[in-house]
Amino acid sequence: MRVLCLSNGHGEDAIALRILRELQQQPNPPALAALPIVGEGHAYIDNGIPRIGSVKTMPSGGFIYQDGRQLARDIRGGLLQLTLAQLRAIKAWAQEAATPTPHTPHPTHPLILAVGDIVPLLFARLSGLPYAFVGTAKSEYYLRDECGWLPRDSWWDDRLERWTGCIYHPWERWLMCHPHCKAVFPRDTITAMSLKRRDIPAFDMGNPMMDGLDWRDQSRGMKDETSNSSLIPHPSSLTIALLPGSRPPEAYANWDTILQAVNGMIARMPRPLTFLAAIAPGLEVDVLHQALMAYRWQQVTEEMYTVGLGNRKATLVLAQRRFAECLHRADVAIAMAGTATEQFVGLGKPAIIIPGKGPQFTPRFAEAQTRLLGASVLLVKEPDRVAAVIQSLLQNPDALQTIAENGRRRMGAPGAAKRIADCVMEIIGS
Numbered sequence: 335m336r337v338l339c340l341s342n343g344h345g346e347d348a349i350a351l352r353i354l355r356e357l358q359q360q361p362n363p364p365a366l367a368a369l370p371i372v373g374e375g376h377a378y379i380d381n382g383i384p385r386i387g388s389v390k391t392m393p394s395g396g397f398i399y400q401d402g403r404q405l406a407r408d409i410r411g412g413l414l415q416l417t418l419a420q421l422r423a424i425k426a427w428a429q430e431a432a433t434p435t436p437h438t439p440h441p442t443h444p445l446i447l448a449v450g451d452i453v454p455l456l457f458a459r460l461s462g463l464p465y466a467f468v469g470t471a472k473s474e475y476y477l478r479d480e481c482g483w484l485p486r487d488s489w490w491d492d493r494l495e496r497w498t499g500c501i502y503h504p505w506e507r508w509l510m511c512h513p514h515c516k517a518v519f520p521r522d523t524i525t526a527m528s529l530k531r532r533d534i535p536a537f538d539m540g541n542p543m544m545d546g547l548d549w550r551d552q553s554r555g556m557k558d559e560t561s562n563s564s565l566i567p568h569p570s571s572l573t574i575a576l577l578p579g580s581r582p583p584e585a586y587a588n589w590d591t592i593l594q595a596v597n598g599m600i601a602r603m604p605r606p607l608t609f610l611a612a613i614a615p616g617l618e619v620d621v622l623h624q625a626l627m628a629y630r631w632q633q634v635t636e637e638m639y640t641v642g643l644g645n646r647k648a649t650l651v652l653a654q655r656r657f658a659e660c661l662h663r664a665d666v667a668i669a670m671a672g673t674a675t676e677q678f679v680g681l682g683k684p685a686i687i688i689p690g691k692g693p694q695f696t697p698r699f700a701e702a703q704t705r706l707l708g709a710s711v712l713l714v715k716e717p718d719r720v721a722a723v724i725q726s727l728l729q730n731p732d733a734l735q736t737i738a739e740n741g742r743r744r745m746g747a748p749g750a751a752k753r754i755a756d757c758v759m760e761i762i763g764s
Contacts, residue, residue, distance in 0.1 A: 335365065335762050336365045336367070337447055338364075338444070339446075339447045339449060340424070341454060342453045344581070349470055351381060352545045352751035354368070357755045359752075364701055367385070369385060369386050371453055371457065381760025386427050388419040405496055414693065425462075428446075428462055445465065446458040446463050448466070448756065449468040452503075455469075455509050459514065463514065464516050468519045473522055474524045475525075476706055477495055500593075510535075517761055518537070518756060521746075523538050523746075537757055538751040540747055545749065545750060545752075547658045547661065549659045571607060574724075575667040575668070576668055577669040577674045578648075578671065579614075580614035580671065589719050590625055591688055593625060593715070595688065595717035596650070599648075600641065604742075607649070608651070626652075629641070638652075661674075662681065666685070666698065668685075672703075675687065679741065680744075684727060684737045685715070688714055689701075706744075709737055
């Protein structure tokens with residue numbers, strides 16, 4: 335048994351890796367390989383999963399859908415040559431995996447696992463092998479919720495999707511309906527139901543984004559408010575997660591915008607505030623530190639900073655490699671991120687989002703995120719409005735209850751990666 339995983343982005347790599355880890359835990363695990371179509375796929379190498387084919391980081395970082403100019407830059411950077419080389423590598427792997435050898439005289443049951451959007455799905459189809467698709471990029475929530483179609487500013491928006499009645503385009507559905515496509519794993523229940531109505535082999539297994547967020551208190555981590563830890567110094571403090579994104583240099587610009595919102599909160603809110611900055615491993619802490627110094631924060635430990643405006647004081651922790659802990663600790667988030675925002679919302683918590691300059695977290699992306707996540711995200715166009723929005727939200731317990739239920743429903747329960755892996759093993763064995 336052999337599985338080749340195709341993924342097209344940093345977030346998609348992480349989701350794919352969760353499924354591959356579960357496949358490795360199976361009683362008779364398949365031999366695994368991966369081809370990251372976007373980026374270099376270091377996550378695979380770090381976890382002992384061999385890569386095939388050519389890999390390269392493009393200028394856009396994979397966000398060609400946000401801006402046509404990004405696609406032009408990628409083409410100048412060698413996108414077409416890279417794509418052809420990757421297709422040749424997939425074909426070679428497929429031929430080798432499907433050919434019996436003296437050591438494997440019986441059929442090897444190879445399968446392509448495509449994770450992301452139409453690009454890995456199309457590559458899987460071109461392999462000629464059976465394939466399964468984990469759709470991370472699209473959801474019916476972009477078009478409608480359980481109550482019906484969402485209003486749009488222009489009839490031109492989503493015109494094809496509304497005309498066909500499905501978030502997936504006809505050519506995408508054709509790839510999912512092909513006899514070689516053995517399973518489709520959409521990201522939520524409402525999308526799975528839509529695809530099933532179109533005779534697509536869709537399985538509602540949940541969203542692997544919510545896996546891997548388990549957190550246990552550790553002696554070096556942020557202790558409970560009931561302990562003697564000074565990292566969350568006031569038991570009554572409002573704790574806010576700061577999510578600037580994971581890709582430089584955009585994340586550094588987002589960080590400055592978020593700090594503007596933080597300063598506004600300190601000036602306006604009388605209660606103690608604790609800010610937990612969930613910093614991706616790929617970001618340089620020194621750059622974030624310099625921004626804090628510019629906003630007159632004082633460093634008191636390696637990770638902790640304090641600032642005082644009049645009688646109001648606040649604490650900020652730069653928490654690198656403690657992402658899940660920050661999400662669980664926080665009451666609300668100020669976010670300019672994609673996956674991280676979705677994961678925070680999936681825990682049943684509200685996120686305040688501020689549009690940035692991109693290439694990922696643009697005004698267009700932020701508006702789409704409000705449709706995807708519904709009541710759980712509140713779009714604020716200027717950072718100085720964040721404090722007022724949070725104050726209003728905290729005074730509305732009914733809204734907080736709605737947000738909790740909405741986030742868990744849209745993002746699903748943990749354990750999706752194992753459920754998908756179990757299903758993939760059944761497909762391989764059938």
